[in-house]
Amino acid sequence: MTDQKASGELRVAIAGLGSIGTKIATALDQGIEGLSLTAVAVRDPAKHQAFIDSLRRPPTILPLDQLGEAADIVVECAPSSQLRAIVEPAVKRGRAAVVVSVGGLLDNFDLVDLARANGGRILVPTGALIGLDAVNAAAIGTIHSVKMVTRKPIDGLKGAPFIVQNNIDIDNLREPLKLFEGSAREAAKGFPANVNVAVALSLAGIGPDRTQIQVWADPTVTRNVHRIEVEADSARFSMGIENIPSENPKTGLITALSVIALLRKQRATLCVGT
Numbered sequence: 629m630t631d632q633k634a635s636g637e638l639r640v641a642i643a644g645l646g647s648i649g650t651k652i653a654t655a656l657d658q659g660i661e662g663l664s665l666t667a668v669a670v671r672d673p674a675k676h677q678a679f680i681d682s683l684r685r686p687p688t689i690l691p692l693d694q695l696g697e698a699a700d701i702v703v704e705c706a707p708s709s710q711l712r713a714i715v716e717p718a719v720k721r722g723r724a725a726v727v728v729s730v731g732g733l734l735d736n737f738d739l740v741d742l743a744r745a746n747g748g749r750i751l752v753p754t755g756a757l758i759g760l761d762a763v764n765a766a767a768i769g770t771i772h773s774v775k776m777v778t779r780k781p782i783d784g785l786k787g788a789p790f791i792v793q794n795n796i797d798i799d800n801l802r803e804p805l806k807l808f809e810g811s812a813r814e815a816a817k818g819f820p821a822n823v824n825v826a827v828a829l830s831l832a833g834i835g836p837d838r839t840q841i842q843v844w845a846d847p848t849v850t851r852n853v854h855r856i857e858v859e860a861d862s863a864r865f866s867m868g869i870e871n872i873p874s875e876n877p878k879t880g881l882i883t884a885l886s887v888i889a890l891l892r893k894q895r896a897t898l899c900v901g902t
């Protein structure tokens with residue numbers, strides 16, 4: 629690993645080899661300019677050994693808290709409950725942490741201060757969303773409102789704490805049901821594995837308390853559908869995305885691609901989009 633550092637490559641580690649992590653690992657193994665995969669953290673090594681062995685340059689398996697020793701960039705793609713255990717040791721060492729479980733960041737926002745104090749960075753990819761470049765730009769001026777409506781197939785919402793705690797039966801729905809309306813912050817509590825997108829949107833724009841979201845369980849859709857309306861002093865824009873679910877029905881296929889695009893930008897000569 630020291631050799632790779634000496635060669636000028638940015639070393640990348642991945643925490644969690646699920647739907648998102650395996651795709652990022654494969655892309656890094658196939659080659660991203662100036663980056664190499666050096667380490668991964670998994671909960672059950674035996675489960676992932678065959679995948680790791682199938683890579684051309686198999687990474688080392690390390691505990692979560694050691695990823696920052698083996699990498700310049702630590703990519704978090706585990707459940708949000710693990711966010712702190714992954715990000716804290718990395719940013720303490722001055723590393724960059726790419727966070728996909730961004731909903732979990734709201735309850736751990738001191739990590740941003742920790743990163744700042746230690747020369748680390750926290751990078752939130754656009755993920756399963758669209759247009760955070762425009763939201764970032766509008767936020768340089770004044771954004772008056774950000775409203776989002778998320779519709780997901782039943783499988784994309786099963787088990788969400790909001791649904792369980794309120795005893796809502798979504799299994800037998802025949803028409804769309806509005807489950808939730810409120811702030812991105814409250815939505816992240818009720819749907820921690822379902823509305824990371826709303827939190828990313830809020831952090832790019834006017835924050836988790838002012839960003840409004842509706843969450844619908846919709847048996848008539850087969851994709852994770854997000855529609856967003858932004859009203860700002862520079863522009864008014866509407867955005868929509870219909871994500872094809874990955875093998876994890878809660879996660880759109882585009883999420884891993886978004887992280888790969890972010891990683892590509894770290895060393896690319898030509899960068900397009902903010």
Ligand SMILES: NC(=O)C1=CN([C@@H]2O[C@H](COP(=O)(O)OP(=O)(O)OC[C@H]3O[C@@H](n4cnc5c(N)ncnc54)[C@H](OP(=O)(O)O)[C@@H]3O)[C@@H](O)[C@H]2O)C=CC1
Nearest residue numbers: 644645646647648670671706708729755756821824876879
């Ligand atoms: N920002 C965005 O736009 C989006 C964010 N997400 C979020 O990204 C995260 C990852 O999603 P996804 O890949 O679909 O999830 P998966 O459930 O497919 O994968 C998560 C992986 O993390 C592993 N894991 C669990 N605990 C640990 C641990 N202690 N150490 C190491 N690995 C662990 C799991 O292992 P095991 O298989 O053994 O359980 C699993 O392989 C989720 O939090 C999800 O909500 C998802 C979609 C969009």
Ligand SMILES: O=C([O-])CC(=O)C(=O)O
Nearest residue numbers: 756822824825852879880
């Ligand atoms: O935000 C999330 O956690 C996932 C999501 O909506 C999607 O993949 O479309």
